Amino acid sequence: MNKKQDSRAENFANYRNFMEKSQMPFNLDNLGVTPDNANKGAVLASLISMCYPKNESLFRYRRATDDNIQALENNHLWFSAADTFNDVYDSLCYINIEKLLNAVFKILPPHNLSYSKKISISKEYVQTFENLGKTRKIVCLTEDITSNLMWAHYAEKGSGFAVEYKINAITEFFMKSNFRSPIPYPVIYDDARYDITNDAIDWFRYSFNKDKGDKTAVNPIDGLISVKSTIRKGLDWKYEKEWRIIDISDNFEHNVKHDKLSFISPSAVYIGYSTEKYHEEKICSICESKSIPVFKMTLDKSSGVKLNYEPL
Numbered sequence: 001m002n003k004k005q006d007s008r009a010e011n012f013a014n015y016r017n018f019m020e021k022s023q024m025p026f027n028l029d030n031l032g033v034t035p036d037n038a039n040k041g042a043v044l045a046s047l048i049s050m051c052y053p054k055n056e057s058l059f060r061y062r063r064a065t066d067d068n069i070q071a072l073e074n075n076h077l078w079f080s081a082a083d084t085f086n087d088v089y090d091s092l093c094y095i096n097i098e099k100l101l102n103a104v105f106k107i108l109p110p111h112n113l114s115y116s117k118k119i120s121i122s123k124e125y126v127q128t129f130e131n132l133g134k135t136r137k138i139v140c141l142t143e144d145i146t147s148n149l150m151w152a153h154y155a156e157k158g159s160g161f162a163v164e165y166k167i168n169a170i171t172e173f174f175m176k177s178n179f180r181s182p183i184p185y186p187v188i189y190d191d192a193r194y195d196i197t198n199d200a201i202d203w204f205r206y207s208f209n210k211d212k213g214d215k216t217a218v219n220p221i222d223g224l225i226s227v228k229s230t231i232r233k234g235l236d237w238k239y240e241k242e243w244r245i246i247d248i249s250d251n252f253e254h255n256v257k258h259d260k261l262s263f264i265s266p267s268a269v270y271i272g273y274s275t276e277k278y279h280e281e282k283i284c285s286i287c288e289s290k291s292i293p294v295f296k297m298t299l300d301k302s303s304g305v306k307l308n309y310e311p312l
Contacts, residue, residue, distance in 0.1 A: 011050040016188050018047055019231070024223030044183075051186050052167055057267065058141035058184060058243050061154035061162045064272070064279040072163065073286045077263035079137035079247055082230060086153075087237060091133030091230045093196040095126050103201040107208055129200040133229030137259060139245040141165070141184060145270055146307045149239055151297065158274040158297065161283055163266035170245070173264050179247075185231050187242040194232045199225055265290055270309055273297040284312060 024040050062068040071078060082091035104121060142150060151158045167184060174182030202220035209217040222228070226248040233242070269287050271280050271294060287294045295309040 008051065011047070012186065015044075015047040015051055015186065018044060019188065019224070019228055022224070048183055048185065053143040056167050057145075057164050058143060058167055058170070059145045059162045059164050059270070060139070060141050061150055061160065063154075063156045063160040064275055064283075068160070069279065069282055069286070071260065072161075072266070072269070072283065075263050075265050076260040077139055077245075078260050079139055079245075082134045082136065082138060085140075087233060089193060089234060091136065091138075092193060093130050093132060093229050094193040095130050095200055096195070096197040097126060099197050100126065100200055100204075104204060107205050125200050125204055129196045129203075132196065132225065133194070136226055136230050137247040138230060141243045141245070143241045143243065145309070146297075147239065147241075148305060148307055151272060151307065155272050158272040159276065159279075160272050161275060161279075162270040162272075164268040164270070165264065166267050169264055169267070174245075184243045184245050185227055187237075187240070187244060188232050189235050189238040190232055191235050194229050196225070196229060266292055268293045268295060270295045270297055271312065273299060273307065 022040060022044075062072075070076075085091075104125070108121075144150060145162060145164070151160075151162075154160075155162060170184055171182050199220075199222060206217050206220050227246055230246055231244055233240075269283060269292055271283060273296075275283075284294055286292075294312045296312050298308045298310060300306055300308055
């Protein structure tokens with residue numbers, strides 16, 4: 001590993017450490033905007049910027065369907081629910097049920113509710129918090145445009161296309177749109193799911209005290225919880241080098257799996273190595289009308305297995 005790789009690995013480690021150990025207290029009255037949160041937000045943004053790939057670009061692989069080609073033409077960005085993804089564990093949090101049950105039984109008055117009712121309440125909290133990440137809408141991006149696996153898996157065996165966006169352009173767009181999570185987040189790869197047990201316990205205690213009329217009860221929810229619960233994936237997926245744009249503000253309806261947002265034009269478009277001529281011509285025509293550079297993926301002419309690309 002060279003010095004640049006060492007430095008980037010260290011930057012990722014610092015980002016991960018922040019996400020695992022820092023919290024942003026969430027105040028529903030002001031949408032979490034406090035001086036402390038603003039400072040932490042600036043630190044997080046700085047840590048993420050140090051994880052940017054060298055070309056400061058992210059890519060989105062697409063199948064060459066009419067809907068995806070139309071989205072390219074109309075600058076639409078599709079958000080999807082995590083339960084539509086190809087990883088059964090995607091955004092599925094972990095809850096230590098025994099620990100949660102013990103906490104619930106300590107918080108609830110001993111003679112106020114039956115044992116079965118306490119178990120029922122606990123199960124409701126398990127389901128709510130375990131699937132918290134799956135309620136978010138997400139856009140999946142990658143920093144690797146030359147991955148044979150990515151073209152095979154997400155662009156229908158190289159017969160689709162990919163769009164490129166500059167990270168600063170993405171952030172600028174969402175900041176102007178008052179999107180509450182304007183920064184793309186690098187995915188954290190680990191062999192364990194995100195543990196949300198303590199958050200569930202804290203929320204249960206807060207809700208119980210608030211229902212009793214305690215006006216001093218403070219909302220304990222971490223303002224980053226929606227992000228933390230959606231950016232952790234298993235080590236098997238590390239090759240994807242994924243980044244995510246996450247809707248944490250309920251901008252979209254919960255009862256639909258996919259939704260679109262008017263977005264910026266890509267900085268470039270890449271045609272797959274086996275894209276049909278009809279689709280290639282249609283994509284090139286759209287890009288020409290929008291002054292978007294177009295590249296064609298090609299096989300490595302040496303002994304390598306990475307893909308290359310050349311301008312069309």
